[in-house]
Amino acid sequence: MATVRGLRHLLTCSRWRRGSGDAPQSRTLAAVVPGISQVDNNSDFLGKTPHRRHPGILQLPCIKFLLLESSMPNVEKQVQALTNYLWSRRLPVEPQELQRRAVHLEKKFLENPDLGQVEEKLHEAVLRALRKTTYHWQELSYNESLSLVYMAARLDGGFAAVSRAFHEIQARVPEFQPQTLMDFGSGTGSVTWAAHSAWGQSLREYLCVDSSAAMLVLAEKLLKGGSESGEPYVPGVFFRQFLPVSPKVQFDVVVSAFSLSELPSKADRTELVQTLWRKTSHFLGKEKSPLDPRPGFVFAPCPHELPCPQLTASKPLACSFSQAYHCIPFSWVCFLGMLGNRGQLSALPEVLLPLTLLSKFHICATICCPGVHSRF
Secondary structure, eight states, rough: OOOOHHHHHHHGGEEEOOOOOTTTHHHHHHSSSOOOOOOOOOOOTTSOOOGGGOTTEOOTTHHHOOOOOTTTTTTTHHHHHHHHHHHHHOOOOHHHHHHHHHHHHHHHTTSSSHHOOOOHHHHHHHHHHHHSSSOOOOOOOHHHHHHHHHHHHHHHHHHHHHHHHHHHHHHHTOOOOOOOEEETOOOOTTHHHHHHHHHTTTOOOEEOOOSHHHHHHHHHHHTTTTTTOOOEEEEESSSSSSSOSSSOOEEEEEEEOOGGSSSSSSHHHHHHHHHHTEEEEEEEEEEEOSSSSOOOEEEEEESSOOTTTTTTSOOOOOOBBBBBOOOOOOOEEEEEOOSGGGGGGGOHHHHSSEEEEEETTTTEOEEEOSSSSOOO
């Protein structure tokens, strides 16, 4: 059984720091690029409130209880192994790409007269080569134990990343007060906690959708303080294993965080994004465009809807962001589904990479601006 001392390093997920994500260097940058918010970290905004009661800190002591109750051996090692696996996980190879590789290998092996004469040998050689050079993607099936490990490994990081995305909406549209939210691929419920922290006064319904029944049970336990009975901390949360069938059911905010990459093909991901977009009445937040003709545009973090210069560069690199807590780079995009156009809202430049201090008077920054070109 894991001891409390052994779990101390692991259980940083029982405390999150939620904030705007603005690093101190943003204040320097604001003098150069208008539109970047300034954060005065020197002001005594807490007053006499102890720092342990910072409004961006959320305590979930029941996480420690759930891990100790499970009696899982080597919890720290399991968490580290799952974290490493998720970071190294890639998208599955598309069938068309697999076919192209097979044809290329077949042509290459036909140049070998020994293999060219026997079709069976040629087929075996192609399959053997594909196994060696192709990423073997497998669907993750979360049972009770793996769900607990995932909770310890990713719950806090998911909360921090989603809180950053919600903060962007709050900062740019402070009058937006959603009443309904749907989280596809809800996992252990980090989106629910982040949404309640951001719009707890207005949200009346949270729909958590996840194919894993074990994940849904665990998420509900967390809401009830680690027990299967009792009153949930966040009211109005419903759990389902499937999306609502009716096309008329829509939600003010729809989120898909860290779940699109778990689908087996591009066609499945495209179909899901279309489905989620049809169920969105205001904001759709997901990992790195809606394909439905309904009016809408990219709201954040991209200040434009042109092809991403990061992906069209000689060395393509997707944008990633870090949220202060225990840095987990993540990519995200938020679509605004409403009549109107981007011009009605201010498009803020986005800092893509940490600032580099070249000298005492020289700072290098990579920024995505409304004109699409990065500014250095």
